[in-house]
Amino acid sequence: MSGGGLRPGQRLWLALLLAWLLLPLLPLLVWSFAKGWHYPQLLPATWSLDAWRYVLAPESQVLQSFGSSILCSASVAVLATLAGVPAGRALGMFEFRGKRLFELLVIAPTIVPGLAVALGLHVIFIRLGLANSLPGVIIVHLIPTLPYMALVMAGVFANYDASYEEQARSLGAGTWAVWRHVVLPAVYPGIIVGALFAFIVSWSQYVMTLLIGGGKVVSVPLLLFNFASAGRNDIAGAISILYIVPGVLIILLSARHLRGVGAMRTYSNP
Amino acid sequence: MSASASPRREHPRILLLLAPALVALGLLFGGGLLLGLARSFGYMPLLGLTEPNLDAYRALFADGDFLASFALTFYIAFVSTAVSAVLAIGAALILRRSFAGKRAMLFLFQLNITIPHLVGAIGILYLFSQSGAFARLARELGMIAQPADFPALIYDPAAVGIILQYVWKEIPFIGIVVLASLQAIGEDYEAAARSLGAGRWQRFRHVLLPLMAPGVIAASVIVFAFTFGAYEIPALLGQHHPAALPVLAYRLYTDVDLAARPQAMAMAMAITLLCALLIAGYLYVARRWLRWS
Numbered sequence: 001m002s003g004g005g006l007r008p009g010q011r012l013w014l015a016l017l018l019a020w021l022l023l024p025l026l027p028l029l030v031w032s033f034a035k036g037w038h039y040p041q042l043l044p045a046t047w048s049l050d051a052w053r054y055v056l057a058p059e060s061q062v063l064q065s066f067g068s069s070i071l072c073s074a075s076v077a078v079l080a081t082l083a084g085v086p087a088g089r090a091l092g093m094f095e096f097r098g099k100r101l102f103e104l105l106v107i108a109p110t111i112v113p114g115l116a117v118a119l120g121l122h123v124i125f126i127r128l129g130l131a132n133s134l135p136g137v138i139i140v141h142l143i144p145t146l147p148y149m150a151l152v153m154a155g156v157f158a159n160y161d162a163s164y165e166e167q168a169r170s171l172g173a174g175t176w177a178v179w180r181h182v183v184l185p186a187v188y189p190g191i192i193v194g195a196l197f198a199f200i201v202s203w204s205q206y207v208m209t210l211l212i213g214g215g216k217v218v219s220v221p222l223l224l225f226n227f228a229s230a231g232r233n234d235i236a237g238a239i240s241i242l243y244i245v246p247g248v249l250i251i252l253l254s255a256r257h258l259r260g261v262g263a264m265r266t267y268s269n270p
Numbered sequence: 271m272s273a274s275a276s277p278r279r280e281h282p283r284i285l286l287l288l289a290p291a292l293v294a295l296g297l298l299f300g301g302g303l304l305l306g307l308a309r310s311f312g313y314m315p316l317l318g319l320t321e322p323n324l325d326a327y328r329a330l331f332a333d334g335d336f337l338a339s340f341a342l343t344f345y346i347a348f349v350s351t352a353v354s355a356v357l358a359i360g361a362a363l364i365l366r367r368s369f370a371g372k373r374a375m376l377f378l379f380q381l382n383i384t385i386p387h388l389v390g391a392i393g394i395l396y397l398f399s400q401s402g403a404f405a406r407l408a409r410e411l412g413m414i415a416q417p418a419d420f421p422a423l424i425y426d427p428a429a430v431g432i433i434l435q436y437v438w439k440e441i442p443f444i445g446i447v448v449l450a451s452l453q454a455i456g457e458d459y460e461a462a463a464r465s466l467g468a469g470r471w472q473r474f475r476h477v478l479l480p481l482m483a484p485g486v487i488a489a490s491v492i493v494f495a496f497t498f499g500a501y502e503i504p505a506l507l508g509q510h511h512p513a514a515l516p517v518l519a520y521r522l523y524t525d526v527d528l529a530a531r532p533q534a535m536a537m538a539m540a541i542t543l544l545c546a547l548l549i550a551g552y553l554y555v556a557r558r559w560l561r562w563s
Contacts, residue, residue, distance in 0.1 A: 025385075
């Protein structure tokens with residue numbers, strides 16, 4: 001059934017679908033090289049590198065935004081990994097009392113809108129001095145990323161052979177040595193892919209950053225939204241192109257690991 | 271495997287494994303929801319307000335805006351999820367076959383899974399606004415004389431732009447999940463059905479669809495919840511009034527009138543509850559359908 005290529009109808013369907021999936025990126029790319037691309041011109045009358053010059057100028061706010069977004073999302077990925085790997089091990093390998101309740105706590109944040117939770121947290125973050133600061137934004141980004149990491153690692157640990165740990169222990173290895181030499185080498189592809197996608201989930205957050213960052217933490221999407229709603233289409237185009245680069249790289253890099261890890265990455269960033 | 275053989279001995283160790291995530295999610299997620307709930311009842315002991323009341327909810331439901339926004343939000347989430355799921359199933363059925371260039375097609379298919387929603391929303395804006403790429407194309411072809419002649423697909427009552435953005439983004443998301451479950455199934459069931467004389471439609475309806483269903487249901491729950499609670503896409507592409515519920519909640523919260531804040535909290539709680547109820551209803555119907563087929 002799956003051999004023998006595609007029928008012409010299927011080929012057309014697939015071509016149309018892929019064209020639709022790539023189409024919204026096209027005007028962003030063209031706009032980033034356009035100067036005053038007014039209606040009804042089909043293509044810009046004047047091409048220019050002005051938008052790119054502005055975006056890449058060392059003194060512009062854009063590079064600063066990329067800096068704080070990278071710092072934020074990398075920290076979030078590390079913290080989500082540190083908490084998510086042990087939680088995933090517990091979920092994937094052990095039965096324990098209250099497991100269903102813990103699963104609910106892990107799954108609920110993927111369903112409940114982040115805005116609702118962030119609104120509740122805002123006042124207490126102000127009181128704790130976490131509002132309007134990068135650490136506050138990093139902490140609140142754990143709400144969407146940590147459950148993702150825990151669920152991914154639960155899947156990895158469910159398919160993991162624990163007998164090597166027993167052998168290591170019977171040879172006298174302690175807890176740390178077992179983690180260092182047995183557990184981590186066995187599950188690190190899952191950790192890498194999970195952490196990369198936790199990075200992307202944080203990288204894509206908008207409203208939590210807006211609310212908890214209070215306009216003081218200007219991540220890339222906040223800046224992008226401002227340029228887009230102010231009608232600076234050329235700069236919005238250039239920022240958009242730069243903004244999607246990490247995600248495209250991650251898809252390319254993780255393609256190798258993904259075959260073994262299955263569809264888990266799709267939990268990210270619905 | 272001493273781990274599962276002696277659960278009692280393992281208990282302190284498991285608590286140690288759970289502790290970081292339990293503390294972080296309990297405080298941030300549980301705490302955030304509880305604080306929001308308390309404030310929605312006007313319960314703020316630090317301000318001396320210790321008499322819980324339902325004022326915010328009463329104000330919310332007395333206001334026609336809330337119901338109009340709920341109807342709009344439900345419509346957007348429902349249509350986006352249904353259209354994405356149908357197209358994703360079609361895509362997965364094609365992509366599971368082997369053909370020349372499959373690896374490149376798969377790469378392009380899943381490319382936008384990592385692209386932030388906001389980027390897609392801006393792309394949709396530049397394509398479908400009344401001075402956007404398609405309006406220019408329509409003018410070039412002599413179909414419209416001026417931008418206003420082009421149908422309003424952005425900031426419009428039918429939320430076409432918002433739905434187009436979600437469909438663009440969610441087809442690959444649901445598609446990859448379905449593709450993974452199709453690959454896990456293999457082709458034995460289908461071959462058996464064919465040898466028993468089942469036609470193409472029968473094989474799809476009675477073999478493939480029930481086997482794909484769990485993946486489709488799980489992915490569409492995530493998509494529905496996301497499209498129901500998302501802020502930036504309706505904020506960028508939506509009309510001002512009525513606005514999607516999350517946009518309305520954010521507006522109330524940042525209103526200069528601080529009295530609107532309990533109402534914003536009540537709306538956040540209503541969004542959470544409605545989203546949970548709709549998903550529970552959907553899962554109930556879907557499971558009955560699965561058992562019945």
